[in-house]
Amino acid sequence: MGKTILCACEDVTLSDVRRAFAEGHRDLESVKRYTGFGTGPCQGKSCLNAVVQEMIRLGATAAEIAPFTPRPPVQPVTFGSLAALDPEALPVDHGVPVPALPAPPCPGPSGPLPERADVVIVGGGILGLSLAHQLTLRGVREVVVLERSYLNAGASGRNGGGVRAQWSTPTMVRLGLRSLKLFGSFAGDTGVNGWFRRGGYLFLAPDGSQVKRLERNQAIQREQGMRTRILSPGEACAVVPQLDGSRFVAASWNPDDGVVFPWPFLWGYADAARSRGATVRTFTPVTGLDVQGGLVRAVETASGRIRCDTVVNAAGAWSPGVARLAGVNLPNRPTRHEILVSGPMKPWLGPLVSALGTGLYFSQSQRGEIVGGMGDPDEPAGISHGSTLRFLARFSRALVGYVPLTAGLPVMRQWAGSYDVTPDNNPILGAAGPANFLQLNGFVGHGFMMAPAVTEAMAEWMTGREKDEIFDRFTLDRFASGGGVGEDFIIG
Amino acid sequence: MPRLRDSRFATDCTVTFDGHAVPARSGESVASALLAAERLVVSRSSKYHRPRGPFCLSGSCGSCLVRVDGEPNRRACRTPCRDGMTVESQNAWPDASHDLLGVIDPLTPHGLDVHHMFTSPLTVNRALVTFTRRLAGFGRMPDRPAPAGPPVTPECFDALVLGAGPAGLAAAEVLAAEGKRVLLVDRDLLPGGRLRTGLEPGAAPPSWPAGVLRAVTAAGGEFALGTTATGIWRDGGSPVCLLVSDDPPRTRLVRAARIVACTGGHARPPTFEGNDLPGIHSGRALALALAEHGVLPGRHVAVLGAGPEAAALSARFAAAGLDATQVRGAVTLARGRSRVRSLLLADGTSIPCDVVAQGEPPAPGPDLLRALGVGVDWDPDIEAFAPRVAPDGTTSVPGLLAAGEVARPVSAAEAVAWGRRAGEAARG
Numbered sequence: 001m002g003k004t005i006l007c008a009c010e011d012v013t014l015s016d017v018r019r020a021f022a023e024g025h026r027d028l029e030s031v032k033r034y035t036g037f038g039t040g041p042c043q044g045k046s047c048l049n050a051v052v053q054e055m056i057r058l059g060a061t062a063a064e065i066a067p068f069t070p071r072p073p074v075q076p077v078t079f080g081s082l083a084a085l086d087p088e089a090l091p092v093d094h095g096v097p098v099p100a101l102p103a104p105p106c107p108g109p110s111g112p113l114p115e116r117a118d119v120v121i122v123g124g125g126i127l128g129l130s131l132a133h134q135l136t137l138r139g140v141r142e143v144v145v146l147e148r149s150y151l152n153a154g155a156s157g158r159n160g161g162g163v164r165a166q167w168s169t170p171t172m173v174r175l176g177l178r179s180l181k182l183f184g185s186f187a188g189d190t191g192v193n194g195w196f197r198r199g200g201y202l203f204l205a206p207d208g209s210q211v212k213r214l215e216r217n218q219a220i221q222r223e224q225g226m227r228t229r230i231l232s233p234g235e236a237c238a239v240v241p242q243l244d245g246s247r248f249v250a251a252s253w254n255p256d257d258g259v260v261f262p263w264p265f266l267w268g269y270a271d272a273a274r275s276r277g278a279t280v281r282t283f284t285p286v287t288g289l290d291v292q293g294g295l296v297r298a299v300e301t302a303s304g305r306i307r308c309d310t311v312v313n314a315a316g317a318w319s320p321g322v323a324r325l326a327g328v329n330l331p332n333r334p335t336r337h338e339i340l341v342s343g344p345m346k347p348w349l350g351p352l353v354s355a356l357g358t359g360l361y362f363s364q365s366q367r368g369e370i371v372g373g374m375g376d377p378d379e380p381a382g383i384s385h386g387s388t389l390r391f392l393a394r395f396s397r398a399l400v401g402y403v404p405l406t407a408g409l410p411v412m413r414q415w416a417g418s419y420d421v422t423p424d425n426n427p428i429l430g431a432a433g434p435a436n437f438l439q440l441n442g443f444v445g446h447g448f449m450m451a452p453a454v455t456e457a458m459a460e461w462m463t464g465r466e467k468d469e470i471f472d473r474f475t476l477d478r479f480a481s482g483g484g485v486g487e488d489f490i491i492g
Numbered sequence: 493m494p495r496l497r498d499s500r501f502a503t504d505c506t507v508t509f510d511g512h513a514v515p516a517r518s519g520e521s522v523a524s525a526l527l528a529a530e531r532l533v534v535s536r537s538s539k540y541h542r543p544r545g546p547f548c549l550s551g552s553c554g555s556c557l558v559r560v561d562g563e564p565n566r567r568a569c570r571t572p573c574r575d576g577m578t579v580e581s582q583n584a585w586p587d588a589s590h591d592l593l594g595v596i597d598p599l600t601p602h603g604l605d606v607h608h609m610f611t612s613p614l615t616v617n618r619a620l621v622t623f624t625r626r627l628a629g630f631g632r633m634p635d636r637p638a639p640a641g642p643p644v645t646p647e648c649f650d651a652l653v654l655g656a657g658p659a660g661l662a663a664a665e666v667l668a669a670e671g672k673r674v675l676l677v678d679r680d681l682l683p684g685g686r687l688r689t690g691l692e693p694g695a696a697p698p699s700w701p702a703g704v705l706r707a708v709t710a711a712g713g714e715f716a717l718g719t720t721a722t723g724i725w726r727d728g729g730s731p732v733c734l735l736v737s738d739d740p741p742r743t744r745l746v747r748a749a750r751i752v753a754c755t756g757g758h759a760r761p762p763t764f765e766g767n768d769l770p771g772i773h774s775g776r777a778l779a780l781a782l783a784e785h786g787v788l789p790g791r792h793v794a795v796l797g798a799g800p801e802a803a804a805l806s807a808r809f810a811a812a813g814l815d816a817t818q819v820r821g822a823v824t825l826a827r828g829r830s831r832v833r834s835l836l837l838a839d840g841t842s843i844p845c846d847v848v849a850q851g852e853p854p855a856p857g858p859d860l861l862r863a864l865g866v867g868v869d870w871d872p873d874i875e876a877f878a879p880r881v882a883p884d885g886t887t888s889v890p891g892l893l894a895a896g897e898v899a900r901p902v903s904a905a906e907a908v909a910w911g912r913r914a915g916e917a918a919r920g
Contacts, residue, residue, distance in 0.1 A: 002766055003540070003597075003603065003765065004765045005542070006763065008537065008544065008554065008768050009538065009553075009555075010539070011538050011539035019605070041557060041565065043859075045758045046553040046760070049760065049855050049875060056870075065870060067862075070859065070862035072725060073734070074722060075721070075722045077722040080638040080639075080640060080641070080741075081741070082743075084640065084641045084642070084643055089646060095727070096726050096863065096865050097865065187611040187612065188617065191608060192608060193608070193609070193620070195624075197621050242633070343564075343565040344538070344628065344630040345631055345632070346629040346630070346633070347629060348632075348633045366628060367538075368628045368629025387725070389732060389734065400637075405633055405637055407634075407637045407638040408563045408637070409565075
């Protein structure tokens with residue numbers, strides 16, 4: 001039996017589409033992510049209609065074939081061409097409004113929601129799904145995860161996949177190290193490949209003050225057994241020969257940090273949790289929380305109401321909205337973060353590189369694309385997923401400055417996600433408002449990399465075992481009492 | 493030789509492909525020159541290392557990526573030949589025709605389940621990650637930094653017309669006649685789009701495209717050929733289009749009160765087993781290569797499709813002396829190793845051929861329109877998503893209009909009429 005190739009860029013076959021659909025990836029956004037069709041150099045121009053024809057044959061509904069969000073540019077354009085633009089001539093803008101989380105009513109073969117659960121987790125990102133995985137591992141049977149859109153629709157499916165332990169406080173270093181270990185064992189634990197690769201993280205310091213910051217962090221990291229080293233520009237260029245060594249004065253290097261391909265982590269944790277009895281339901285927004293006597297008694301959705309003992313708010317940038325349903329005000333401010341990928345290149349870049357002071361970071365994915373982003377200090381708060389030319393111009397100027405050889409690489413696709421930003425750049429954990437309403441949000445762009453360790457600790461605590469200090473330290477009340485040390489090592 | 497023996501089609505330059513000299517015509521695409529030299533395989537595919545070569549020849553698919561003068565992942569179909577140009581195949585060893593990793597394809601008849609393979613034990617999984625990373629990617633890093641283009645000053649026009657095919661030319665003509673300052677853009681080096689194939693000779697007089705360019709210039713506007721509209725954004729609250737040309741390198745940032753998108757459709761790859769074999773191409777693109785550069789794609793052409801375009805293609809190839817067969821029935825299989833050798837039909841008939849021309853019209857190409865928020869609907873009649881464009885060319889986005897095959901399959905004459913209506917709607 002030979003192959004019928006529906007997507008020639010990524011070698012996606014007719015059988016791949018059929019398999020994805022049969023495994024429950026029924027909507028077009030999910031089929032795209034699971035098979036990879038439309039993510040190559042043609043960006044779906046040749047293959048989209050053929051895939052949809054097949055999905056219709058397989059029984060997809062009109063809502064399920066809603067076409068995936070358009071991603072600029074329309075034709076590949078090189079970093080060099082974009083670097084010719086003056087970003088300052090392009091003021092901050094929301095871009096073309098895109099539905100932040102499309103939620104088509106997907107009447108898939110999902111059956112009714114359970115009437116009761118031990119734990120309902122709001123948000124099917126990596127935090128919610130990994131928590132479900134960890135809870136079911138500890139014998140909690142009745143766990144329900146409610147995701148308002150498809151898996152990977154939120155920040156967990158939009159981030160650059162960097163995972164590191166180079167942090168600035170002992171707590172974050174400890175969590176980062178534990179997460180790295182769990183990322184390493186993910187494939188074996190769940191049977192799904194996450195393409196975790198320890199290529200290291202290289203932080204470039206442009207001046208003496210940033211070097212001091214790196215040296216301070218290095219001391220904390222080495223105390224916990226990390227191999228972090230401060231490198232001279234020459235040593236850093238030995239790690240990444242394409243770097244322009246005149247652009248920085250020193251670098252911090254931990255060879256044990258790494259990158260992952262984010263999407264499979266959601267599939268893997270969801271599959272693992274489901275196999276132990278959890279329910280993971282997509283396209284199911286939470287419409288209400290029934291609070292009585294200081295407890296959330298039930299979670300309401302358009303497809304039914306679930307009575308429950310505990311509710312976890314793991315809705316990322318949408319967490320303040322979920323908390324309001326229980327009368328709780330969270331200080332989180334969602335902030336857009338834009339990101340892009342280049343065309344696929346043969347491997348040349350080992351680590352994730354981050355240029356301190358600029359917000360620029362970039363790495364090379366398993367498929368060979370340069371994946372990178374760059375925070376914009378002028379970005380206003382608010383959920384906005386539009387893509388801008390300003391970002392392309394800023395990123396390209398910075399990237400071509402640090403790695404001149406990238407000028408000839410084409411940008412293939414750009415998109416945006418939301419950082420879930422708190423006043424001190426640390427998460428919000430534990431009960432807030434009703435005693436059984438637990439927060440698991442406010443991770444400011446590093447929720448993905450922290451998820452395995454934090455959810456493991458949270459499941460321990462929720463099942464009556466050890467309580468990690470983070471659940472005392474990162475409570476909502478810290479903002480009222482003015483306590484807590486801020487995290488200053490946020491990228492982007 | 494697969495180029496017509498005719499002084500009009502004489503080659504005047506040489507490019508090299510993997511070290512082999514390939515005679516070419518200045519200005520024709522690298523893909524066209526490679527087809528004429530019967531070098532159909534330019535790379536191996538990303539996962540199974542199947543032979544890959546130009547399909548659409550019009551910048552829609554990603555099947556002809558090559559390395560050009562040290563720059564990776566360039567579309568052979570979008571790169572005009574220049575004497576001495578060095579073209580190299582990608583993702584193959586030792587070369588695209590004899591790639592050792594080609595064994596992956598026959599060894600995986602049911603494909604690879606990349607999500608679930610070799611997940612444990614840990615050492616095997618780590619080896620998988622290391623090994624697949626080596627195989628992954630496509631082009632090698634450039635040899636040297638690309639030359640920087642001049643700094644960009646934003647420009648403004650009354651109207652920006654994207655695409656100088658029948659619809660775009662008609663729209664630009666109307667706007668220029670009104671005295672509007674128009675920027676007319678086409679990624680090809682010549683105006684006319686599908687008119688240049690000669691498949692629909694009655695649609696417009698041959699001198700019309702050049703006349704429209706003159707009219708645009710006379711009204712104070714400008715035309716930019718060899719220029720790609722790489723995208724439209726909304727930075728600053730109004731649409732802004734990024735135009736890029738390669739020779740010489742230039743980036744332009746253009747705003748216009750009206751944007752008329754007439755960028756045409758996307759060639760549709762067929763969907764039978766073996767559908768990605770080299771030798772299977774967009775019929776319209778083959779007709780264009782034949783008309784302008786005398787490129788004969790093969791000797792035995794099977795033309796897919798039952799409509800007027802397939803019939804016109806068959807007639808055109810027959811007139812050029814090829815053995816052309818129009819295939820109206822359902823195809824189940826294309827046979828061949830590195831080039832198509834025959835088609836098997838559902839009724840059991842086998843059609844020997846060395847080239848297959850897709851004669852179904854292109855699907856709509858709504859990408860630029862979608863980038864600004866125009867909606868699309870699935871149209872079961874054409875089995876494709878079509879953007880919501882009114883008969884007068886207007887869309888839900890103020891100031892953004894469209895006409896022609898960018899919106900739905902139409903004849904060239906209908907595209908002219910639609911473009912004219914869009915031009916009229918864009919005047920106000």
